[in-house]
Amino acid sequence: MALATGQMKPDHSNPFGSFRRECESALNAGYLSLKKTSGLSLPNLDIVSTLEDPPNPTFGHLASSLSFELAKIQKRKPIEVATTLAETIRKLVKLDLIESVEATEPGYVNFRANLARLTEVTLKSVERGGSEYGLLKTPTPEKTMVEHTSANPARPIHIGTAKNSIFGDTIARLLSARGHVVQTHFYIDDTGRQCAIMAYGYKLLNEPVPKEKPDHYIGKIYSVTATLVEIEELKNRLALLKTTNASDADIVATTKSLDEWVGIGADLQSKYPAEFEQLSKLISKDPDPEDSISEVIRKYEKKDPETSASMRRVTRIVLSGFEQTLQRARIHFDHWDWESDLLWSGQVAQIVGQLKESGFTFTKGGALELDVAKAVEKFGLRDKLGVSPTFEFPPLTLIRSDGTSLYPTRDIAYTLHKFRIAERVINVIGTEQSLAQFQVKVAFWITGYRKEAEKFIYFPIGHLMLEGQRMSARRGRYVTFDQVLDETVLRAKSEVDRRSPSIPGEIRQRIAERIAISAVRYAILSVEAIKSTNFVWDKVLNFETNSAAFINYAYTRSSGILRKLGRIEQPKTLNLLKEPVEQALVLELSKFPETFSKAADDLNPTLLCLYANLLAQRFHEFYEKSDISHMSNPELKWQRVALVLAVRTVLKTVAGILGLELAERM
RNA sequence: GGGCCCGUAGUCGAGCCAGGACCAAGACGUGGGCCUUCGGAGCCCAAAAUCGUGGGUUCGAAUCCCACCGGGCCCGCCA
Known part of the structure; x- marks a missing residue:
């Protein structure tokens, strides 16, 4: 029973698609008829996938390689099969958007579009659809969350991160146009060490009001503070190494590292003399800057009122700078999620509890570790994650021996949080995070969130080089x-x-x-x-x-x-x-x-x-x-x-x- | 040591997932044209590619499989 495709109404929202569907049903009709007349029991072939774009317009606008498949089964030449198919289609099917059907050596069935009809249909569709023309809506809309950018709020957004922002933003626009309900989120990683250093330095200076673009100003303070603290730390370590008769190799390595940081310090000093002098003086008065920074982290995790207030103040200043930059690039976020909120609300503790109960954790030197490899074997995840049988999954440290959490742990909690408000989660993150993204997925399997694990999409962003060179924030070799x-x-x-x-x-x-x-x-x-991009x-x-x-x-x-x-x-x-x-x-x-x-x-x-x-x-x-x-x-x-x-x-x-x-x- | 990703003209870069007319799109650059009746940020023509290498599967491989080579990245009580 052949379909008379001429009776099909062209879909006004998708002109070329209508032509394609007409070709599909024509092929189908031809194939069914061939099946009947040949008397052979022919299999159900995937007609759709045989339709492809011909290499040039002399072969029409769509072509099918179906005859090659049939030739194999029927033991005939492809061109003979193609000729029969084309003839059958011409006889059986009323053509609308198709102008002609021809068999061509070595055995293709070529469909030429009726350009007069297509012109009419297309121009009318565009006129009718206006700004909605072409934006075909998905049959399966999903609440989708796109997390992207999520730059550490301690220095300005550089061009490498901007690649992430631009892709993230565009994916959100794309999915939204497709009919999904999309939310964009920026994850504020405010409980890490970098922010603690930033807050420490800013506090030492008595929290001055920025005299320039806020993220650039605070970024300056962060860089100077981080460098000075590092130098201090390395000096202390070197002194200790010398008194304890450490190996020459250790001493040499530490000295080298110190020299490097002193060089970076000198650069910063010449670029920002005022801030450098001030911070240098203030930090040297602190008997143990390293401990002061750790204290900031500890206190912030526990929501100490004074620490929290000052940390949030300085972070907000940086974020206001981020917003200015992103707005220029037409990038907008629906939500800004504070990592600290995850800790304070107990969500991190909760997921750690669930992981502990699962039996896939162990302790090592007072720290809590997740046995990722064991979970992968137990749940047979290699296929699901698409990794080879020899891939080694290292264990993941969830909680430090001092009881504080680590970034991956908080990320697991955050991802779970995302699924409370979305059905599908897309993380736009650099390729260097691929292992970490695997680990999050495995944690989801362990805790029984399997559906979520399958709707968790990692969108990797390849590295961006600057004029062929790796960017280095430390050395100031980067472009904002x-x-x-x-x-x-x-x-x-x-x-x-x-x-x-x-x-x-x-x-x-x-x-x-x-x-x-x-x-x-x-x-x-x-x-x-x-792909890794070279920014030129x-x-x-x-x-x-x-x-x-x-x-x-x-x-x-x-x-x-x-x-x-x-x-x-x-x-x-x-x-x-x-x-x-x-x-x-x-x-x-x-x-x-x-x-x-x-x-x-x-x-x-x-x-x-x-x-x-x-x-x-x-x-x-x-x-x-x-x-x-x-x-x-x-x-x-x-x-x-x-x-x-x-x-x-x-x-x-x-x-x-x-x-x-x-x-x-x- | 283990793994992930990438490898297409001088350069950049589609096609690879769903193998088919691939003697491989397009761009930059190079060489030559169009000095413009709606704006030349454009158009036309030409030269330029062992599709990283070697095997395999197939009627058919840039595309699938295996091995190797080159580049990037990851394997922290960093994020």
């Missing part, structure tokens, strides 16, 4: 996100000044800011998240093809056309767009819904970058070859205008998901 934005704005401004002097200065500045932030986001997003200024500041500016320029050109026209009319039909550049453009527009949903379901914003660039490219080609505003044939003019409007709509939608802001003029 603010610096990158400043520099890019400056560069964009000079381009706008040069190219568009007629635009008023204030507006030029706003345009430059849009171009700059888009450029940075695009440069980061256009390379897959997991030339690439970020390149405003040519394959950049946000190139995409924006397509938008600007379309704006120019509309401005020139002034008044817009609806075309009567859409039957004149027959130029190859027009058809290529329509085809690209028709594919947006499929590209979007794949990008969202695969958590792959890079796909949308490629798409945006390709669409812009097609538009520039069209622009180059087509007259519009000054055309004498009004019907063709308005049809082309409809195409331009559709391109604008889709460009704007894609840009919105990627967090790019398009400027009408640039």
Whole structure:
């Protein structure tokens, strides 16, 4: 029983998808008929997966390799099978979006789309859908939490962390557009050592009001304090080593380390003389700075009122700086979660209790350890986690011998907390955390949260190098996100000044800011998240093809056309767009819904970058070859205008998901 | 020592999960054109790739499997 696909109504939200489905049912119909006539018992083959994009347009718009599978079974040549299939389909099926079905050597069945129909369907769909065109909603919406950035609030966000922020933010936008209910969270790691050092230094200085951008100011204090304390500590250790007849190797290593830190100290002293002098004096008065810092940690974990108040004050100051930076980059968080709250509310203690009861913990030197390897074997998790049989899982220390908690322990508690408010959790974190992320998952299995373990998604971010070098916060060899934005704005401004002097200065500045932030986001997003990226200024500041500016320029050109026209009319039909550049453009527009949903379901914003660039490219080609505003044939003019409007709509939608802001003029 | 990830033109980088017309998209750079009736941040053309290496599976491998090589990262009572 063959399906007459001609009776299928095209799905107006997904033009190319409708064509694809028509091809699928046509193939199905052909296959069923073949099954009947051949008399052979043919298996149920996965028709859908045989449909693929042909390498070039001479092979049509979709092609099936089904005949190769059948040829194997039927012991015939693929081309013969393909020919029979194509003939059968032509006979049986009424075609709507399909124009032709042909068998081609060595055995493909090629489907050519009816471009006249597709043009009509696509342009009408875009017009009807407007800013919602292409944003196909998922059939299975999930409450999803995306945690990203979560930078230590002790120094400014650097460009490496910014990669994390940009991907995290874009994934949230993508999933939300797909119809999921998304929350973004920033995890404030305020109970670690770094924050304690920061709070200690800030307190010594009597908590001055920042005279510059808050995170930069506190970051300065943190760096100086951390360095001075380290030097002090190393000096003490060296003295101790010398009196206890330690090995030469130990003494040499410690001396080397001390020299290094003294060098870093000298750098800091020349950069920030005032803070350095002050802190140096104050710290030298402290008989045991190391212990003072530990005390801050201990007291904070126990919610000592004075410590808590001052820690929260200084952390909030830094976070206000983070917010300023992130806002510039169009990154927004729905919630800011304090790690200290997890401790104070007893959630950490609770999960530690559950882990203890499980029997997978042991104590070592007074510390509580989790036997991860034992759990992996017991629950047979190797397959589930996708690790090889020889992967060694080291034990995980949950609680220090002094009774305080460690970061992974708190992370387990935090993840559990996340599942109280979301069904799916996505952690956007650097690849160096992959083992730690495994450990969290294993802890979930141990405590019986199996469903949650499966909905716990680790989204790894590959390292970002700076001009081929590893960044080093210590050595000051790093670039802050603010610096990158400043520099890019400056560069964009000079381009706008040069190219568009007629635009008023204030507006030029706003345009430059849009171009700059888009450029940075695009440069980061256009390379897959997991790959290690080399941050190169030339690439970020390149405003040519394959950049946000190139995409924006397509938008600007379309704006120019509309401005020139002034008044817009609806075309009567859409039957004149027959130029190859027009058809290529329509085809690209028709594919947006499929590209979007794949990008969202695969958590792959890079796909949308490629798409945006390709669409812009097609538009520039069209622009180059087509007259519009000054055309004498009004019907063709308005049809082309409809195409331009559709391109604008889709460009704007894609840009919105990627967090790019398009400027009408640039 | 164990493991995870990456390896595609001079450079950057899609395709790999779901093998098919791959003598491999696109970009930067290089060489040559279009000095612009809607803005040249553009368009057109050309040269440029042992798909890290070697085996295997298959009618068919950049794609799957195995081994090896190169690079990054992890294996803390740091985060």
